[in-house]
Amino acid sequence: MPKKFLTLSIILTLSFLKFANAENYRISNPSSKDSSQFYSELAKVSKTPYKLGSYNLKVFGLKIYNIELYGENPVFKYNNKFALVINYHRKFQKDRLVERSIQEIARINNIKDQDLLNNYKVKLQEMFFDVNNGDRKTAIFDPK
Numbered sequence: 001m002p003k004k005f006l007t008l009s010i011i012l013t014l015s016f017l018k019f020a021n022a023e024n025y026r027i028s029n030p031s032s033k034d035s036s037q038f039y040s041e042l043a044k045v046s047k048t049p050y051k052l053g054s055y056n057l058k059v060f061g062l063k064i065y066n067i068e069l070y071g072e073n074p075v076f077k078y079n080n081k082f083a084l085v086i087n088y089h090r091k092f093q094k095d096r097l098v099e100r101s102i103q104e105i106a107r108i109n110n111i112k113d114q115d116l117l118n119n120y121k122v123k124l125q126e127m128f129f130d131v132n133n134g135d136r137k138t139a140i141f142d143p144k
Contacts, residue, residue, distance in 0.1 A: 046072035
């Protein structure tokens with residue numbers, strides 16, 4: 001796995017773990033394809049957000065999604081606002097996204113506690129939506 005993706009995956013996973021235990025996150029409109037809404041979402045992070053990283057996930061050469069991390073400062077810190085933006089290139093049902101995310105969270109963080117994973121699953125069920133090719137989801141985290 002490329003180092004850049006591993007780093008972004010860890011940030012994404014740790015971000016979810018923070019989101020799952022906090023009330024200071026928000027997910028954008030489930031069918032957001034509008035660029036003006038995208039920039040208004042990022043403006044909630046900073047007037048001039050910094051793009052801190054990105055990765056294009058492909059499986060067997062097929063584009064799955066592009067994920068981007070934006071922050072209010074050029075260096076990522078959890079005590080700063082940040083946004084995770086996912087641009088989907090495939091259609092996925094919410095339940096499949098939740099199941100796959102739980103598998104990855106368990107794998108990356110070596111979590112065996114099924115009660116903890118079930119709690120995360122409940123949170124993901126609240127946060128996730130069905131997605132279509134071209135949908136953009138933005139998760140904003142504000143530590144305040």
